Structures are given as structure tokens and as C-alpha cells.
Amino acid sequence: MSLLAGVAVEDAADAPPTTEVVVRARGVLRRYRNGRGVGPVDVSLRAGEALALMGRNGSGKTTLLRVLATVARPQSGEVRWFGGDASRARGHLGLALDGAMEDAGLTGRQATHFWCAQWITDAAEVSSRTDDVLRRLGLAGTADEPVGSYSYGMRRRLALAAAVVHEPALALLDEPTAGLDPDGCAQLGEMIAERSRQGSSTVIASNDPGFVESVADRVAFLDDGALVRCASPRDLLAALPQGRVAEIVVEGRCPLPALRAVAGVMAVSGDGGAATVRFDGDHTIAALVAAADAPGGRLRELRLRRPDLADCFHELTGRALQDQP
């Protein structure tokens, strides 16, 4: 039985009737010929809420995001946006995919202006919002330079700017922290928080546990296209047993059986030369060092941290959120 079995699943289907439901997906199924995709899943989102989708590569995060963005049609099930259909939704959507902005022939300001103008007709307002979002995402100084001269991180920021410049009621952001530096992540986090304060909703597909924990009201874990659990980060983390996590890197192969045999170890995952060990008790650390430094593997690095959402995912699915290098 899962240690998280006691966590209440907070789905907006159970939300108080006074709370406006922005998106409600029921029994949504979208699978590709290779079997990948998502569903059937039920997901809902309230106004002002930030929902994070977490899961391994190919778990269906992006597919679900595309369905919610109205650009992929479910093979079965139904999605309602703002109480209406997809055509109604598109007037209130913002979408940033996981790639960088590729409008190489335009300047950053021109590219952002173009996207804003797809929703807003007043030219002065488009210009004002364009200036504002470029400033908030740290692109004001380079706004009139060609996008082709931007670094990857700057083009990622520009893609995010284009997704939120028109202040959509629902923004869908795929891997928004990929390629961003710490400042960029902080600016993005503040922007999502500000959107929530203003009553706008955000869905992010991300496997960055720290970022998700800091911005998301709820986290939906997807595994092989199925929704494994959806709850607040606090509830998910609270359901984990007390303890700490050691990230271990060794030269050669990591001695996983030896690490599992250490007293106080609760869970071990890993592959190749890296392992993640969840344990309790200060005396366990010395024993872990000894086990990792055993013949056949030489300890290169041991980093201690508190448990995060990636550990919750492992607890629920028995699999690591991301493959070890």
C-alpha cells in the first residue's frame, strides 16, 4: 500500500460551487499509434490556480497540455473551457511550448507584439503590454535586437513573454524553466504568482521539483499517460516519511544492493553511477559513505537535501522522475 494513500485528491470537480472552474476535462483520452499519449484522465483547474504536471519523458504531460491548449483533440472524453468549447477558449489562452522562439527575422519586440496582436486589437494597448512583459522578463534592454542574435535562454524567455503578453486567463507553459538561469526562474515564478493573485490560472508541465513546489497550488503526477495523484505540494510532501535524501555519485557502478542494506535506508533508486537514497538517522550518513566507497565503486560526490516532489513521484510509482545520467 502506498505511503501516500492517505493524501486527499483535490480535484476541482470537488471544488466549492462558488469557485469558478476554468477548465474541466473528463475522461480525456489522446493516444498516439505507439501507445504514448495520455488518458483517460480527469483534470480541472480553478480560477487563480497554478497546476503543475509532472511525469517522466513520454508520460503524457505535453499531450495533455496540447489538449488543454485546444490544439490536440481528444479521441474520447470532453473538455470544457470557461463553460464553453475550444473556440471560446482560444480567446483566453496563452501557450508556450518547450522550444525556443524561432522568429529569427524579427526583433524581440516585433515577435512579442505580433503574438499580443492576435488577441488584442488596440494598437496602443498591444505596445504597452509588449513593453511591460519584456521588462518583467528581463528582455527590455535587448527588445530591439534580432531574435536570431538571442541566446537560447533569451529565446526561451521570449517564448514565455509571447504566451502571457496578452494576460490570458489560462496560460499553458511547457517546461518553462528549461534554459532559464536562476534569475529567469525567479522572474517566472514571480510572474506566475502575480497571475494567480489577479485570478488567472496557469498550467505548467515541468520536472523541476524546486520550481514546481514554489509556484504550484496542486501537482498532478502522470505515469504512462495515467493520472497517478493530484494534490497540493504540501500534502504530497507531508505524506512522505520523515527523513533526508542523499544524492550519491560514484566512479563506476553504484552499489545499489549495498546501499539498500544500510540501516535507516528507506528507499534507493538509481542507475549507472548515480543513486538517490532516502534515509533517516544521522548515523546512516557514515554507513552510506562506506557502502558507496566499497570495492567496485569510488565515491565522488554525496549531497544531502530534504525530500522533494521527485521523491514523492518515486514513492508513488516506484520509478525515478528523471533518468539518472
Place this chain on the structure above:
Amino acid sequence: MIGDAGALRAAGWRTRMMPSSLAGRELAIVSSRPRALAIKAGLPLALAAVLVAGHAPTFWAGMLLTVLVAMVGAVGTAVTVSRARDAGFLTRLAATPGSRPRLLAGWVLAAAAVDVLQLLPVAVAAGLTGGAGIAELAVLVTVLAATLVVTNVLGSLITLAAASAAEVLLDVVVVLAPLLYLGGLFTGVPADGWRSWAAALDPFSHLHSAFIGVLGGSATYPGTVDALAALGAALVAAAVLAGLSRRILERD
């Protein structure tokens, strides 16, 4: 230094263009690369000059120029749309509130307009060489513009079958070759039989005919027939594009 200041001023007006539509975006991109546009316009003109200087027979000169038009329109749009799909641009576009047929039609028409600008010098050069009158030149420009709409639509439709921007080049050739053949470009248009009907419906056949006309040869069809047939084909192409716009934008 004077040159630098001039370049900065030129860059200034280009960066001040704020696109609101796909057509405006296309224009802003083209104007940001004037050298590329000059090269794109210069190369077809160079080919036309070689044909003229070599006194090529009008049938073959017209054929080569028609093939050039077909390739410029179809390849340019097919590669642009494929790359836009790979970069996620089409997906983001599909999530905007605008009407899909209108969005895509605006984009394709803008691309066709840029192609017309690029190939207009070739048409004028051909007309001047053959001593064509204003009416014949007007027919050629009309047929050229309509055929470029058709080839740009073809280019965007071909991306539905291609897996990548690299693969789309082969697909363009595979689709264009039979259309050019049926247009009688390599064999002439038969006097009767199903191929004569196929050629009459094929805009490439009418562009070929219009080129032959302005180059001083004996056109396959009367000028008005060429113009009306090409415009009809452009309308049909636009309707097909509108019908398939959702699939083009939403294809993974």
C-alpha cells in the same frame, strides 16, 4: 561611418514595423533581410538573361521559367511551413482565436506576394525581350500571380505528408513533376484526348503559354483563357487551403 549611420537608420525603420498579422510578419521578416531578397530576385533574373542571350526557343525558355516559378513558390512555402511546424509556431498559431482559414490564407497570400515581387523582374525582362505589348504583359503578370498562389498552397499542403523540412523538398518534386508533365511543359499540349483537358485545367500549362506569348512565340491558349484559368485554379487552391487549414495548423 556614414555607411554605419545609414545602416542604423535603415535598421531603425525596419525594427519599428510592428506586425499584427501574418502578412505583416512576413513583410517585416522580408524587409529585415533585403540582401536575401535581392539575391532571390537576382538569381531568376540571371537565368532569364542566360535564356535570352542564348536565343533559347520560346517553348523551352517558357518551360524553364515555368518550372522556376513552380519551384520558387512551392519549395519556399513548404520549407517555411515545415520549419514553422518543427519550431512549434503552427501549434501556437492554432491556439489563437483567429479564424484558421483566414490566418493561413493571409500567410500564404503574403508569401505569394513576396514571390511575385521576386519574379516580377523576370516577367518584365521576358516581355521586353519578346517585344510584348501591355496586354500580353498584363496577362503574364496575372497568370504569374495566380500560379504563385497555387504553388504556395501546394507547398503548404505538401507539408501534411512530409515528416520534416528536409523531406518536404523531395515531396515537392514528387508532386510538381506530374503536374508539370500534365501541363504539357515537356511534350506540348495534345490537340485532343484527356491530356488536353488535363492541361487546360493545369495552371502551369497556362503560365507556360503566357511566357511563350510574351517571349514572341505562339501561345498555346488565348491570353484571356490563360488568365481566367489561372485565376480559377487560384480560387480552387484557396478553397482547398481553407478546408484543410485546421489539419495544417494542428498536425503534430
